[in-house]
Amino acid sequence: MVDFGGWEMPVSYPTGILEEHRATRTAIGLFDVCHMGEVHFLGAGAAATVQRLVTNDVARLENGRAFYTVACLPSGGIVDDLIVYRLQPDHYVAVVNASNIDKDVDWFQEHRGAGCDIQDRSESTGLIAFQGPAALQTLQPLTSFPLERLRTFSIATDVTIGGLPAWIARTGYTGEDGFEIFCAAQDAAPLWEKLVDAAGKVGGKPVGLGARDTLRLEARLPLYGNDLSDETTPLEAGLGWVVKLDGEDFIGRDALRAQAATGVARKLTGFVMTERGIARHGYPIHEADGAAVGAVTSGSPAPTLNQNVGLGYVPTRLSATGTKLWIDCRGKRVAAEVVSGPFYKRAKRGES
């Protein structure tokens, strides 16, 4: 067990990281993510406050829909990355990183507009992620809600799972189809038991922090604190798709507009190791002539691909697909090559 923002959490369950990773890609992985933060924005001014805080376009969210976005400082640096759900026109929920809850809530309160009440319900809310190709068929018998109808980045409230009240969202952090299930904190343990039982029958397994990291990295989903920070902007991080520079105003927009106009000087870049070696967080990245040009922000084996992969910030000129980079693995230069897009992409439903 490791201490993770005050929560005792397992790096892996007894089966080990590789087996947990495989189970998620082939059947189901269950993730106890109760540590994550749930911040509610309530009132007639909720939408305006959320819009001030995030880079994505809140006006395009309908009831029961969600988007991924970031909250920025005036500098454009990232306060946090988060998912915002619109439940009602006067009720939005932001799911934020556990280690950022206090910082985020302070920041949100500081920039709260009129007619908006902000409530941190992290302590009273449980969250379980149920992810993998068998997630839908396995979860369906536990609820009367027709899961097939729940589109990606949608949420259904007022449903029950195994008799317990829950909200079901079709979101996740693994690159697989799947669900994130919100419940009352006191229901999290009994719900977890029911879900583990159901998943176990099809080869599903509880997954710890270790495989959570390898799964999200294969899908090239960034991790705050590694790949994102208050010193990196969403444009540098390749998250331009969640930044609506021409929409409503938000904190950081001027800085990001200026950066977009001049072009970013560095980019979060994905690479695969082409020689034997595993890149780790903090290892220096070198270019062909030997000069250090950046550092690895995330790196590990990608078990599904049987390759070692990583992410790191490098000058934009070195971020093109196919560019050769060298990773300094504890004093040994190991060759890598820039690749674009997710390292792992699941087959779409209907494909195999």
Place this chain on the structure above:
Amino acid sequence: MSAQYPDDLFYTKDHEWARIEDRDGTKVATIGVTRFAVEQLGDVTQVDLPKEGESVKQAEVFGSVESVKAVSDLFAPLTGKVVKVNSPLSDSPEYVNEDPYDEGWMIQVAVSNAKELDALLDAEAYQAFLREQAE
């Protein structure tokens, strides 16, 4: 399933083991990592070892083992020249997890100073050390 900590091995506080054999008057040590180390590391994905003919020195780094989560140094239990390397580990690092005392061995070393064995722990002392660490 081999024993957790076989009685016929010597151990270090860095969680390596050494099995000593006499070969024509030379002591040869087969070296690997312990069950405890394997449990701490999790799934091993890469093992970096010295080459045959290279020398290793007691208590100094002779290689590294990469698991999914982290990289850890390997410390030589004894000083000597590497006479054999378990080369199948480069393609099958999982042997270290599955069978740390047999198929998962790492290097064999011709021991240059048998007196160094005095600095190593026997199975009982190693397990006492582990219990102490856990407290």
